[in-house]
Amino acid sequence: VFRTLEEKQLLARVNARDADAFAEVYDRYAPRLFRHAYIRIGRKEVAEDLTSRTFLKAWEYLADGKTVNYLTSFLYRVLQNLIIDEYRVKPREILVEEFPDVADRHDANAQMDAILELEHVQGAMRSLPDDMRTLLVARYFDQLSIAEIRSMTGKSSNAIYVALHRGLRALRQAVEGVERSK
Amino acid sequence: MRISRIKQLIHKLPAEIDKSWLAEARLEILASVRNTAVASVPRNPRRLPSTFYLLPARLTAALLSILILLGGGATVLAAQGTIPGEALYPLKRAAERVLLAVPASAEQKVGLQARLAERRLQEVAKLFDKKEKKAEDAALSALAEFDDNLEAATDELPKARPEARPRASGRLDKAFLRHQELLRRLEERDLQPEARAAVLRALGNLPRAASGTPRVLPFTPSEVRKKDVEKRTETEKEDQSSRDARSTDEDRRQED
Numbered sequence: 392v393f394r395t396l397e398e399k400q401l402l403a404r405v406n407a408r409d410a411d412a413f414a415e416v417y418d419r420y421a422p423r424l425f426r427h428a429y430i431r432i433g434r435k436e437v438a439e440d441l442t443s444r445t446f447l448k449a450w451e452y453l454a455d456g457k458t459v460n461y462l463t464s465f466l467y468r469v470l471q472n473l474i475i476d477e478y479r480v481k482p483r484e485i486l487v488e489e490f491p492d493v494a495d496r497h498d499a500n501a502q503m504d505a506i507l508e509l510e511h512v513q514g515a516m517r518s519l520p521d522d523m524r525t526l527l528v529a530r531y532f533d534q535l536s537i538a539e540i541r542s543m544t545g546k547s548s549n550a551i552y553v554a555l556h557r558g559l560r561a562l563r564q565a566v567e568g569v570e571r572s573k
Numbered sequence: 574m575r576i577s578r579i580k581q582l583i584h585k586l587p588a589e590i591d592k593s594w595l596a597e598a599r600l601e602i603l604a605s606v607r608n609t610a611v612a613s614v615p616r617n618p619r620r621l622p623s624t625f626y627l628l629p630a631r632l633t634a635a636l637l638s639i640l641i642l643l644g645g646g647a648t649v650l651a652a653q654g655t656i657p658g659e660a661l662y663p664l665k666r667a668a669e670r671v672l673l674a675v676p677a678s679a680e681q682k683v684g685l686q687a688r689l690a691e692r693r694l695q696e697v698a699k700l701f702d703k704k705e706k707k708a709e710d711a712a713l714s715a716l717a718e719f720d721d722n723l724e725a726a727t728d729e730l731p732k733a734r735p736e737a738r739p740r741a742s743g744r745l746d747k748a749f750l751r752h753q754e755l756l757r758r759l760e761e762r763d764l765q766p767e768a769r770a771a772v773l774r775a776l777g778n779l780p781r782a783a784s785g786t787p788r789v790l791p792f793t794p795s796e797v798r799k800k801d802v803e804k805r806t807e808t809e810k811e812d813q814s815s816r817d818a819r820s821t822d823e824d825r826r827q828e829d
Binding site for chain 2: 442446454512549552
């Protein structure tokens with residue numbers, strides 16, 4: 392809701408096609424967009440490709456003389472469209488490959504339970520349909536606001552709320568399934 | 574596993590980024606960008622679009638309009654109690670947008686968002702009174718906005734000046750208590766299932782808003798409420814589980 396003066400100035404410079412400003416946008420958003428794509432698609436090289444192309448597409452849009460009102464919503468929407476257009480894969484193909492080893496970053500035993508929990512959620516996420524996972528990732532991983540998700544997906548606030556509610560319940564069910572199978 | 578825990582875990586899903594890729598991609602993208610970039614961008618602030626508070630004159634105009642909107646404007650005053658669907662409601666929202674657009678300290682923003690959140694709840698109560706489908710939809714939207722305001726308030730808190738934080742935090746906590754009271758009163762009403770679920774979600778989100786982002790102060794009252802609310806939410810949710818499970822199945826079938 393609030394944009395700092397700095398963000399507004401950055402946006403104005405981006406809209407004026409200032410390359411340095413675009414570099415700042417890249418530094419701010421590239422890691423976020425990559426993580427979003429990675430969590431959803433699960434393949435590092437695909438996520439990298441999507442992230443790069445999101446910025447190229449964004450620049451094409453600006454180069455056409457069009458302007459952006461909200462950077463976050465805009466960039467996520469471009470990424471979302473790329474995923475829909477080109478990486479609409481069958482659910483079984485969206486398997487999340489091995490994540491980098493979480494355990495390395497922790498003192499083994501104390502964090503073991505937390506890591507297991509995380510793995511269960513990770514496993515359960517794979518079993519959800521893509522549209523459900525998209526919303527859950529946008530809301531709880533990227534922590535986008537409902538307004539930003541609305542702009543990214545084109546769904547109404549109500550639809551997003553209902554879908555998130557259902558998604559969390561489905562995810563919980565899936566987590567319980569994973570826990571039982573272990 | 575609790576839903577609230579699952580939300581936290583989603584946020585912690587590991588997705589490590591390859592720093593060297595990040596740097597290489599940056600070079601490639603910027604190389605292609607610089608070919609089409611505008612060579613030099615004038616840094617004259619007057620050339621910047623729509624950042625009205627960059628200009629003192631416009632700032633003055635904005636402040637004046639707020640004074641008029643809040644103090645003298647009888648019409649805007651009349652709009653204060655309106656709800657979505659009424660003629661003067663857009664005016665009420667316009668006045669709020671002006672308030673939001675004015676530069677303010679983080680602690681002021683916390684207070685403003687908490688107040689706006691409360692307004693949305695008051696609208697929800699009035700909308701539920703109407704017992705119409707359209708009013709219920711509007712109420713659900715208002716509840717969604719309530720959540721957004723609350724999140725914005727919580728997001729601003731860590732940005733507040735250290736000396737102002739305890740006070741802002743205390744005020745926010747008081748606001749949460751009022752919100753909780755209002756939501757509980759809504760919950761006691763005879764509501765349609767979707768409306769009830771939305772109210773319970775909002776109740777469940779209250780403590781998340783309070784403890785979701787790193788807080789400077791311990792949030793003891795909310796922690797106590799959190800357990801209480803979660804227990805209630807879980808129980809209520811179980812009641813609806815069979816209905817929801819059915820509808821999810823139906824969704825799946827449709828997709829197949």
